Amino acid sequence: MRQLRQMLRLAGSGTSSREIAVMLGVARSTVQDNLKRAAMAGLTWPLPGELTDDALEHRLFARAGVKQGQRRRQEPDWAELSIELKKPGVTLLILWEEYRSVHPDGYGYSRFCELFRGFEQRLSPTMRQEHAAGDKAFVDYSGKRVPIIDRKTGEVREAELFVGVLGASSYTFAEATWTQTLPDWIGSHVRMFAFFGGVPRLIVPDNLKSGVNRASFHDPEINRSYGMMASHYGVGVLPARPRRPKDKAKVENAVRFAQSCILGRLRKQTFFSLAEANAAIAEVLARINDHVMRRLGVSRRHLFETVERPALASLPIEDYEFAEWRLARVSTDYHVECKSFFYSVPHALIRQQVDIRATARMIEIFHRGKRVAVHQRRYGGPRYGTDPAHMPSSHRRYAEWTPERFRRWGASIGPQTEGLIIAILASRPHPEQGFRTCLGILRLYRDIGHERAEAVSSRAVEIGGLTCKTIASLIATHKGARHSTEPTAVMEHANLRGPGYFH
Incomplete structure (x- = not known):
């Protein structure tokens, strides 16, 4: 409207429509059309002071017999265009070209965009945000x-x-x-x-x-x-x-x-x-x-x-299994802690920082992005889960010692030796406390035959000699008397009657 007032002022001063177009930077036809509308509306310069921009626009551009608010050209379905615009690659220019192909006398591109933005402003605030499909x-x-x-x-x-x-x-x-x-x-x-x-x-x-x-x-x-x-x-x-x-x-x-x-x-x-x-x-x-x-x-x-x-992008083949990640440092016993349970890693990683991935079923341990250990997750029972492959060789040998294994070693020599092993393990508060004694006895038996070992084992059980020192003494005594044809006392003592007492 400000530009229209300038046109009317310049035309009233005798300026030609061509000069007005050059001065205002518009087309000459636009100047002629607006001056013609002003003449038809009976408006000349100077305009009445009470004539507002809205009133001026109404007098110049309102059409008789046309209901206020009705568009002069065919409009598209703005709601449908709003939906189409969400599809990938669709722009307002493409939608306008499709609109003009159906309505050749429809709105130009700039007016088309202006009307569409006006429709968007009537939507809810969240709908005014532009969200591409699948974004x-x-x-x-x-x-x-x-x-x-x-x-x-x-x-x-x-x-x-x-x-x-x-x-x-x-x-x-x-x-x-x-x-x-x-x-x-x-x-x-x-x-x-x-x-x-x-x-x-x-x-x-x-x-x-x-x-x-x-x-x-x-x-x-x-x-x-x-x-x-x-x-x-x-x-x-x-x-x-x-x-x-x-x-x-x-x-x-x-x-x-x-x-x-x-x-x-x-x-x-x-x-x-x-x-x-x-x-x-x-x-x-x-x-x-x-x-x-x-x-x-x-x-x-x-x-x-x-x-x-x-x-939308396609789903992966398998659903994601929830896993909790946490940092941990390997203890000197080459175990890491997760929810009050301990899981082993290779002993070479002692004092190193590792990543723990904990799922409902598994515990995975990573060092510098490489998985170094995997365990079944524990919720009860023993608190330590140890893979023998993670142990130093000395620890691994000790971990292989079990009461059953020592019994099998004793049984491989004979029933008397097996009985000796059982007696030694039973005499300790904890069977593990007898492992070293059993190991020492079995090493002593390597240098003697099974027959002598069985005799020594029988005598050791008889006298309650359940230590390596006693077994070594019995082996030495049995060795010195192996050529004697008559039984002799194992030891001399005043309270021992000897075989002559019974004749």
Whole structure:
């Protein structure tokens, strides 16, 4: 309107339309058309002081018999174009060319874009954000919880409500979990991807500690377990800026919608298990995704099936198995600790820092990216899990000593020697305390035959000589008397009667 006032002022001073066009930088035909409209409306310079820009525009461009607000040319279905624009590779220029191919006398490109932006401004604030199909999924927890009652005790426990929503279609996933801890957080992501049947390019979470160790605009530090899950699915993690809820306005709006449509509709139902609550949430969630959105005229499910699903990346062959990562330092006994249980690594890594990957079934230990040990995870029983291959050779030999093994060694010589071994092990508070004695006796028996060893073993059991020193003495005594034809006393003593007493 300011330019129109300039045209009327210059025309009133006798300036030609060609000169006015040059001075204002517009086409001559535009100047002639506007001056003609002013003449038809009976407007001359100077204009009345009370004539506002809106009134001037109405007098110059309003058409008789045309209802106010009606477009002069055929308009496309803006809602349908808004949906098409979410598809990969689609631009406003392409949509305008398709529009002009159907309506050759339709709006020019600039007016077409202006009208489309005006339609976007009438949508909800979250819909004004431009989200390409398959680009982002926004995830967060609802601030309100789902009450669940224990049948046995009557105790009420509140479950968290996880919400995930795709950017382009607003297709929504929700489920109840007991906590916001790392296993539940990652498990909800795995089930969300399965619900979508594909993977978006990016995940936009809040700065929850289970997902983000350190919130930062420039260098956010992602939790390692969360990052490994993202790597498994080939999806990037782009945390929202701290205290910037508009970065994830899509999920903020979905959370509010879920609170009203899920929690509001289920407020009168009583749940006795997490499974019951999730079954009811799934039914309400289907209604949410099938509901026709007022502005666009289509449902979230329709948008998802036609726009978003084809743009999602395919799921990996296997679902991600939750694994918790932690750093540990190898102790001097070549074991690392995880949840109060100890697992061995090669003894050469003593005092080295290693990474522990703990799943529900396995414990894997990595050193500089290379897996050096794997154990079945322990939840009870012995606290130490030791692989013999990880031991030094001296420790390995000792670890192979067992009561059964010493008994087999004794039995290989004879029953008397086996009896001696059993007696030695039984005489100690702990069988392991007799291992060294047994080992020493078996070494002494290497230099004598089995017959002599059996005789010495029988005599040792008879007199209770269950030490290496006694066995060595018996071997020496038996060796000196091996050529005697008559039995002699093992030792001389005043209280020993001797064989002559009985004649």
